[in-house]
Amino acid sequence: MRQVLLIVDVQSTFSPPEWLVDGVRAFSAGIPTIALIELHNEQVTPFQQQLGWHPAAEDESLVEADKVFVKHGYGPTAEVIEYIKALGVERVLVCGIQTETCVLAAGFALFDAGLNPTLVTDLTVGSSLDRSGELGVRLWTHHFGQVTTRGEVLAEMVG
Structure with missing residues (x-):
């Protein structure tokens, strides 16, 4: 199956747990990978004005990727969607930080x-x-239906 991994916001700003960074690094080694990083630009997305906080203005993905895109809000940009469409993949595997917000926003854009x-x-x-991410997993399952684990994906790739 032709697939790509989309890593959402695994960057210093969001203090990801080490197990997540290590797990995504190991998983991404065998699959084409795109990373999204969220950077602050108050003119694009008014985080400070509306929420009283904002992500860093400079940051980088903690996981190497074939392509890295910057976003200034919750969801991926049209450029990201067009890039993924041009790859002609059958599915987009999604992982990362904030399952019920930014990861879910990526799911809606992809869907x-x-x-x-x-x-x-x-x-x-x-x-x-x-x-725990459970709320996000439940929302994802409700809206898109498709969930998996890295073990299931690796078994599909070998089998």
């Missing part, structure tokens, strides 16, 4: 674009509201 978003449930963590 709306006719792509096949599939959450890698053991490579995601939730926001401070739900660090």
